[in-house]
Amino acid sequence: MSQQPLKVVITPHREFMPADTADQKLFIMLKLQPNQEIANTRSSTTFAFLIDTSGSMYEIVAGNPQPTGHTYQQDGKTYNQVKGGMTKLDVVMESLRNLINSGRLDENDRIALIQFDDKASTLVGLTPATEVNSLENAIAKLQDFSGGTCMGRGMTQALSLLANQTMTSRRALIFTDGETFDELECTELAQDFATNGIPITALGIGEYKEDLLMNLSDNTGGRLYHVVAGNAKGTQVAIEALPDILFEQVNQAQQEVINNLALNVSTVRGVKLNRVTRVYPDQADFPLSEQPYPIGVALGNDETIFILEFNVDSRPGSRARIAQLGLTYDVPGQKQRGELLPQNVIIQFIAGQGSAAQADEEVMGYVQQRNIAKLVGDATKVADSNPEQAQKLLETARRLTVKMGNKAMEESLNDAQEELRKTKKISAGTRKTVKMGSKGKTVKMNSDDINEGLSQEQIREISGT
Amino acid sequence: MSSHPDNLPLIIRAKEYLQIDSFSVEVMDYFGLLTPGVHYFKVKLLSDDSDTISPNLGLLRVGSVEGSLNRELKLRESLGDYKIVAELLAHKTEQSVLINPPLLLDDLEDNLQEQPIILPIAENSESLTDNSTDSHQEENILSQQEQESDHIPQQEIDEFASSIATPDNCLELTNDLDTEETNSNYLEEEFYEEKNIFADDCSEKLLLLTYLPAEEKTIHNWLKENHSSEEYLSVAIQICQFLAYLNKNNWCFINLIPQLIKVGKPSIFFDLTTAYPIGETPTCGLIEEYYAPELATAHEFHEPMASYVVGAFLYQCFHQKLPLPNQELEFDIHPIPRIYQLLKICLSPVPEERFPLSQLRDLLVETRKLFSIxxxxxxxxxxxxxxxxxxxxxxxxxxxxxxxxxxxxxxxxxxxxxxxxxxxxxxxxxxxxxxxxxxxxxxxxxxxxxxxxxxxxxxxxxxxxxxxxxxxxxxxxxxxxxxxxxxxxxxxxxxxxxxxxxxxxxxxxxxxxxxxxxxxxxxxxxxxxxxxxxxxxxxxxxxxxxxxxxxxxxxxxxxxxxxxxxxxxxxxxxxxxxxxxxxxxxxxxxxxxxxxxxxxxxxxxxxxxxxxxxxxxxxxxxxxxxxxxxxxxx
Structure with a gap:
């Protein structure tokens, strides 16, 4: 028997549930880890960089600017001309140059560059990272643009470039600093990205709308970064660290040895899938609009863990199959597709209180981390109308976070609480940080190593059948 | 002592007669496993003593020698004669016990499989090289069912075919209802042989006999009726008082079994299997009606869990349901001044925020006083x-x-x-x-x-x-x-x-x-x-x-x-x-x-x-x- 590319462990939070009890929840942990051979492969990468080139990107955020004494008008605002400083766009351009000159990319890594403001254009199509000259030329063109923000136009171009690329780790990286005029279109496009298995990594700085960016990254299983000019605290990222983020993204994409993960779930009557959340290594909620559900990627060097939340109606006492889970996925490093045939989820429903008390603490640990993110979300929602309530929710979230040992998130929550205490509200910037922080890296729960799980053969051997 | 020969196992199931010390009992009913690993039986006490005709109902609990019942014995020993714990009539250890025998043989076989469901990846390597992206749901289900029926041993199927639907049976059903399945988009129901929840391969058992509270006097029944706030608080105070006393003796009470608590002055606890020594750690996560949420992640036993129990009970009194059935962090509390604050704090997901039991008891007493005004x-x-x-x-x-x-x-x-x-x-x-x-x-x-x-x-x-x-x-x-x-x-x-x-x-x-x-x-x-x-x-x-x-x-x-x-x-x-x-x-x-x-x-x-x-x-x-x-x- 050949070794499967992806090891999968399915663990319900309870194997035994009370019978004849309405409105129960069942949490199923889906833990994925590529086998050693696959883990050692490296995926080719295909990146589309979407750069906001609207007027506000010319704001100086780094360096040591010196006023020249001249002023000029742009987009109805008056700016003091300075020299020696770096604009947001300068930082982005420099980061991109760093990346292509780093020597970490080879001919298997391809890059496209798209600018968007009122309009969008592809400055360079998918080009091997080794063709440094054409990429540099395209980067240089970025400063020829200015205007408003229509992100959807850029996303459309990125999607058409990436959609038909297969067996490679794809990524759309959006760098934006403002509100876009075509929010609805962006949300719909994100759905297409998700269906095509293309994660969106959103890098937001300044007055961007975090709900939109969160929606884009969440729905596509991507990641969201809150970039700040100046000191970065907790889960924030300093703009100077942008090159690192790009490297990190490329690294991660190379390690995404399994991608295009799609989940098929069928259930018996009375059981309904509510929610699919990736809970490790970071958090993302996936939309459940159409089967198979795209659920992103799996890294080669670590586990990727999902929590599936089901509603379970009252059932009589019995041991029964209540759902089947199946997966399909790409293994880009070996240019093949893989499949996990539908697996039965079997739960025993038991009459009598107290009998079904056992729960899997690892699964529950992830469920709890997922719940903390919701607390933080609720807190930011009520912060303006009821700062006291928000304060309490954040305090609960913080204390639970401390127990979990998530330091970066704890720090973000501390800052948010302090601000709330002092000003009775949460500023837009802090709201972004704390919301994104709660969606960021999670803490790995103690568990038996996936590799120590019993194989089918071992189970048969032990049970003597 | 024993009414059965030592070399034969003692069979415990409905209609059997047993001798436990001086008590002859007739087993009437099986309540199930109300506490992990402990079987609960309703019995009729037929006293040996011909002077008294005892129509009393008893509670017989059977569990492993080192398990929850043994822990209860230790707790009873440390409590001494405590009037709100029901008297222990008798206890004994039996070398060989069979509980509800018809299921037992199969349970033993299953014990070896007491693992989380680990579903290894499918063995069909062909599917890997098959690059077609269209994997039809129906086909998958069928192939899976074939697989399932493959690994259910024939012997088991034979044994259960008559009483329990097996995947084998279901396969036929599925074929019959194939069209319906595609229409409904639901999975066909499939049943499996039930597993023994608590692996206990040792047939040596500890038996505990107490009286059984009359059903109409249990908290379980009492909660079905409406009572005044004062009455609710009075019972909560008694529970809190008991839990505080246990806590003082370094025991933590983590769950209530309302069927086994008699309401009255005083209320009486018939079962102590849900008490654990403070500082010990549960062997696995635990989720149950009155359990504090941190038990789900196997947190060590500590006082705030008992405070949570009192809070959950009080919540139940005022809402006719329990607070956190699904591990969510929030729940609605009726806006009743004082009760609201008490519940909010007692049921906090952060254990350290909950009131210590002695403080909680004082607060409950004070609250009852205010409610009586x-x-x-x-x-x-x-x-x-x-x-x-x-x-x-x-x-x-x-x-x-x-x-x-x-x-x-x-x-x-x-x-x-x-x-x-x-x-x-x-x-x-x-x-x-x-x-x-x-x-x-x-x-x-x-x-x-x-x-x-x-x-x-x-x-x-x-x-x-x-x-x-x-x-x-x-x-x-x-x-x-x-x-x-x-x-x-x-x-x-x-x-x-x-x-x-x-x-x-x-x-x-x-x-x-x-x-x-x-x-x-x-x-x-x-x-x-x-x-x-x-x-x-x-x-x-x-x-x-x-x-x-x-x-x-x-x-x-x-x-x-x-x-x-x-x-x-x-x-x-x-x-x-x-x-x-x-x-x-x-x-x-x-x-x-x-x-x-x-x-x-x-x-x-x-x-x-x-x-x-x-x-x-x-x-x-x-x-x-x-x-x-x-x-x-x-």
Whole structure:
């Protein structure tokens, strides 16, 4: 028997549930880890960089600017001309140059560059990272643009470039600093990205709308970064660290040895899938609009863990199959597709209180981390109308976070609480940080190593059948 | 000792007879595993002792020798004879026990498989190289079912085919219903052989026998009925008290089994298997109705878990459901002041925020006390007229109301009417001084005893009398006063103004008329009817300002009319205080009629005064009405 590319462990939070009890929840942990051979492969990468080139990107955020004494008008605002400083766009351009000159990319890594403001254009199509000259030329063109923000136009171009690329780790990286005029279109496009298995990594700085960016990254299983000019605290990222983020993204994409993960779930009557959340290594909620559900990627060097939340109606006492889970996925490093045939989820429903008390603490640990993110979300929602309530929710979230040992998130929550205490509200910037922080890296729960799980053969051997 | 031969296993299932020490029992019913690893049976106690015919029901619990029952034995030992734990009738260890045997053999086979469901990846390697992205759901299900039926051993299928549907059976069903399945998009139901939940391959068992609480007296049943907040709190306090006591002995109670707790004074616990030594760590995560959420991640046993249990129980009392069925961090709490705060804190997902048990108990006791206090709200209405007499152009009547919250639990209301008399505005001043004096006097600190309140009222009258005597040369006043501290009413009265109590449509005068005509009526010299037209009916026998010092008994209290110094007010009672200008023209029954038939208190007062005016209003007329609304608890 050949070794499967992806090891999968399915663990319900309870194997035994009370019978004849309405409105129960069942949490199923889906833990994925590529086998050693696959883990050692490296995926080719295909990146589309979407750069906001609207007027506000010319704001100086780094360096040591010196006023020249001249002023000029742009987009109805008056700016003091300075020299020696770096604009947001300068930082982005420099980061991109760093990346292509780093020597970490080879001919298997391809890059496209798209600018968007009122309009969008592809400055360079998918080009091997080794063709440094054409990429540099395209980067240089970025400063020829200015205007408003229509992100959807850029996303459309990125999607058409990436959609038909297969067996490679794809990524759309959006760098934006403002509100876009075509929010609805962006949300719909994100759905297409998700269906095509293309994660969106959103890098937001300044007055961007975090709900939109969160929606884009969440729905596509991507990641969201809150970039700040100046000191970065907790889960924030300093703009100077942008090159690192790009490297990190490329690294991660190379390690995404399994991608295009799609989940098929069928259930018996009375059981309904509510929610699919990736809970490790970071958090993302996936939309459940159409089967198979795209659920992103799996890294080669670590586990990727999902929590599936089901509603379970009252059932009589019995041991029964209540759902089947199946997966399909790409293994880009070996240019093949893989499949996990539908697996039965079997739960025993038991009459009598107290009998079904056992729960899997690892699964529950992830469920709890997922719940903390919701607390933080609720807190930011009520912060303006009821700062006291928000304060309490954040305090609960913080204390639970401390127990979990998530330091970066704890720090973000501390800052948010302090601000709330002092000003009775949460500023837009802090709201972004704390919301994104709660969606960021999670803490790995103690568990038996996936590799120590019993194989089918071992189970048969032990049970003597 | 044992009623069965030692080499044969002891069989425990319905209708079996067992001997446990001196107790013969007949097994009646199986309750299931109410605590992990412990089997619960309802038994009938057939006493060996032929002297007593014992119809008692017993609770027989069977579990592993080192398990929860053994822990309960240790706990019982450390508690000694504790009256709120049901007596242990007998316990013994049996070398070999079979529980509900028909299932047992298969359970043993299954014990080896006590692992989380690990579903290894499919072995069909062909699917990997198959690059077609269209994987049809139906095909997958079928292939999976084939796989399933493959690895169910034939032997097992044979054994269970008759009683339990197996995947084998289901496969046929699926084929039959294939079209329906594609239509409904639901998976076909498939059943599997049930697993033994708690692997316990040792047949040696510990048996514990206690009485079984009568079903109708259990907390389980009690919770199905509605009770007052006080009653709910009383039971919660008892539970908290017990859990606090265990906690003091370093045991943590993490779950309630309501079927095995008898409600009463005291409530009695029949099962202690949910108590664990503080500091120990559960072997796996635990989720159950009263379990604190941190148990789901196998947190070590600590006091806040017991506080959570009390909170969850209290929540259940006030919401008829448990707080966190699905491990969410938030839940709705009814906005009941104090209960809301207690629940919010006791059920906090952060254990450190929960009250320690001893503090919780004190808070619950305090809360119950507050709930037992009657909440009284007063409505006040008044009207006063100088009348129509050409010889009276000023109003010599005065009146007033004073309301004050004495503490969380006690409120005070005082209503007074004074009818002054004397020439040159002297009467007006006298009644004014009387009202002002009694309304402005500070409330003494020590005010709870009836006697001290009565003494205080007399002192008010003395003070008013002195003040009037000093200030007013030739005049005086009547003074009628009602004082209600919470629902306890007292009166103090001098003169011919009147105090009435109107209760459930019945009016009663609770003051005396200190007048000449009243004396004549009392001594039988004239009839009550004659008194109404008597020329001397304005002559008072008692008033303030007419004597230097009020003698003992000068001020009338309730003892003269009700034999008690105070009376207890009832919901909707109305107190009326009026000067003789009112009752001289509108008789008692008429007054009552206005208040019984009127929509509002004020309109009844106004109607009465209008009637006085309609009848000539030869005197000043003042009517003050106070109505109380009494609510139990908050």
């Amino acid at each position: 009657k909440k009284i709200q007063w409505q006040v209405a008044s009207n006063s007229t100088i009348g129509l007499s050409t010889s009276r152009l000023s109003n010599e009547d005065n009146y007033g109301v004073r309301q004050q919250q004495l503490s969380n639990s006690a409120s005070l209301i005082m209503g007074v009417v004074a009818d002054g008399m004397g020439g040159m505005a002297q009467g007006e001043i006298a009644s004014q001084i009387a009202v002002k004096t009694v309304l402005e006097e500070p409330i003494p600190q020590q005010f709870s005893a009836e006697k001290s309140r009565a003494d205080w009222l007399i002192s008010l009258f003395q003070k008013a009398n002195e003040s009037i005597s000093h200030t007013v040369k030739d005049g005086g006043t009547t003074l009628s006063l009602v004082l209600a501290i919470s629902d306890s009413l007292m009166v103090a009265h001098v003169g011919d103004s009147r105090i009435y109590l109107l209760r459930q449509g019945e009016i009663k005068q609770i003051s005396e008329d200190h007048s000449l005509v009243a004396m004549l009526v009392a001594s039988g010299q004239i009839t009550p009817a004659e008194s109404l037209e008597h020329p001397d009916r304005n002559i008072l026998t008692k008033s303030l300002g007419s004597t230097r010092r009020l003698s003992e008994g000068y001020v009338q209290d309730l003892r003269r009319t009700t034999n008690q110094l105070s009376l207890t007010l009832e919901d909707n009672d109305i107190l009326l205080l009026c000067s003789d200008g009112v009752w001289d023209l509108v008789n008692t029954e008429e007054i009552a009629e206005f208040f019984i038939s009127s929509q509002s208190l004020q309109s009844a007062v106004d109607q009465t005064i209008d009637r006085v005016l309609a009848r000539g209003a030869s005197d000043n007329a003042t009517l003050l009405a106070l109505q109380c609304k009494i609510q139990q608890g908050s």
